[in-house]
Amino acid sequence: MSKSICFIDGLEGILKYREIDINKLVGLPYDAVSYLLIQGELPNEEELADFSARLRGEREIEKGVIDIIRMCNLNIDSMEALRTIVSYMSQFDPDLEDESLEGNTKKAIRLISGIPTIVAAYHRISNGKDPISPDPALSHGANFLYMLRGSQPTELEAEVMEKDFILSAEHELNASTFSSRITASTCSDLYSAIVSGLCTLKGPLHGGARLKVMDMLEEVSSPENAEEFVLKKIENKEKIMGFGHRVYKTYDPRGILFKELAKQLAETNGDMIWYETAEELEKTVLRELVEKKGKPIYPNVDFYSGVIYKYLEIPPHLATSIFAIGRVSGWIAHCFDQYSKKRIIRPRAFMLDEL
Numbered sequence: 196m197s198k199s200i201c202f203i204d205g206l207e208g209i210l211k212y213r214e215i216d217i218n219k220l221v222g223l224p225y226d227a228v229s230y231l232l233i234q235g236e237l238p239n240e241e242e243l244a245d246f247s248a249r250l251r252g253e254r255e256i257e258k259g260v261i262d263i264i265r266m267c268n269l270n271i272d273s274m275e276a277l278r279t280i281v282s283y284m285s286q287f288d289p290d291l292e293d294e295s296l297e298g299n300t301k302k303a304i305r306l307i308s309g310i311p312t313i314v315a316a317y318h319r320i321s322n323g324k325d326p327i328s329p330d331p332a333l334s335h336g337a338n339f340l341y342m343l344r345g346s347q348p349t350e351l352e353a354e355v356m357e358k359d360f361i362l363s364a365e366h367e368l369n370a371s372t373f374s375s376r377i378t379a380s381t382c383s384d385l386y387s388a389i390v391s392g393l394c395t396l397k398g399p400l401h402g403g404a405r406l407k408v409m410d411m412l413e414e415v416s417s418p419e420n421a422e423e424f425v426l427k428k429i430e431n432k433e434k435i436m437g438f439g440h441r442v443y444k445t446y447d448p449r450g451i452l453f454k455e456l457a458k459q460l461a462e463t464n465g466d467m468i469w470y471e472t473a474e475e476l477e478k479t480v481l482r483e484l485v486e487k488k489g490k491p492i493y494p495n496v497d498f499y500s501g502v503i504y505k506y507l508e509i510p511p512h513l514a515t516s517i518f519a520i521g522r523v524s525g526w527i528a529h530c531f532d533q534y535s536k537k538r539i540i541r542p543r544a545f546m547l548d549e550l
């Protein structure tokens with residue numbers, strides 16, 4: 196039996212991709228984790244070199260796709276543009292109709308490599324700048340920051356971006372992955388399945404929460420305002436973004452890793468403001484909701500990743516798209532698994548009553 200794509204223990208705070216703990220995976224290149232998710236095993240040196248070369252060879256996007264980016268409304272959240280552009284991208288794929296494993300692998304590689312280029316190009320074009328060509332010498336994370344900014348990121352920034360993609364890559368049957376799987380279960384093509392995932396990830400109760408965390412940090416703006424902000428939210432029965440999870444009833448293991456990365460960036464930048472504001476928010480939520488009310492509301496994946504994006508000076512409208520850059524490997528792994536089953540997912544309406 197093949198290793199399960201993902202394992203989550205929500206009570207103990209354990210996350211594994213293909214039976215390997217996330218704490219071990221976070222030190223690997225994104226390309227290796229992507230290979231692991233899709234192929235089921237970690238690559239050996241030769242397999243990784245080959246897979247990386249294939250990924251790096253597909254980073255450029257067609258000029259026709261760039262033309263469509265220029266035609267988008269450039270004042271919208273990048274997810275609005277991304278789902279449209281990925282849908283359009285399929286028209287240029289010479290293997291679109293090849294449903295063999297190799298045909299689907301070629302599409303998968305184009306999606307994993309093309310999506311970061313689209314997000315960076317959309318950002319630059321919407322700021323009146325020309326897109327930057329990808330640099331095949333750089334890692335997945337470093338190349339994305341380079342295409343976004345037009346300059347090389349620091350070593351720490353590149354490492355943080357790479358880890359962000361790894362920690363966002365997979366999370367079992369979350370809403371967007373379920374959407375992708377349903378589309379794949381009809382034997383529709385991989386682009387359609389990924390567009391389904393993108394449309395679902397966009398919602399603020401899912402991937403859109405990262406953007407809301409960034410907005411919240413801006414609104415709170417300093418550690419001194421954090422306590423009052425949380426107390427007001429609780430009094431008004433409003434949710435605090437970046438907290439709570441349907442599966443984790445303890446600290447999200449990705450949240451712990453993101454918190455450490457946020458601290459490293461803050462200390463290296465010599466600017467603790469976002470980190471300390473986040474820590475105060477967390478302290479108040481834990482005191483008010485966990486200790487006093489016994490609710491399992493801990494920071495989730497979106498909380499400290501939102502802090503990281505503040506330090507990386509990522510505009511909030513890109514936050515969900517950047518989540519998608521990491522998650523696409525997980526969606527693809529699930530689609531491949533679904534294709535192998537050749538069975539449509541068709542829940543009955545009464546099941547909704549149990550959700």
Ligand SMILES: CC(C)(COP(=O)(O)OP(=O)(O)OC[C@H]1O[C@@H](n2cnc3c(N)ncnc32)[C@H](O)[C@@H]1OP(=O)(O)O)[C@@H](O)C(=O)NCCC(=O)NCCS
Pocket residue numbers: 399400401402404433434435436437438439440441442490492495496497
């Ligand atoms: C993620 C989320 C949708 C999970 O929802 P869920 O499992 O359906 O949990 P519920 O919404 O039923 O919440 C259970 C209780 O905790 C409270 N709660 C959950 N998340 C909360 C939050 N972020 N802030 C404050 N209270 C929260 C709910 O109000 C509810 O309280 P009640 O029992 O008094 O009515 C929810 O926690 C949330 O909306 N979080 C904020 C958005 C977010 O960060 N999403 C990213 C998820 S990775």
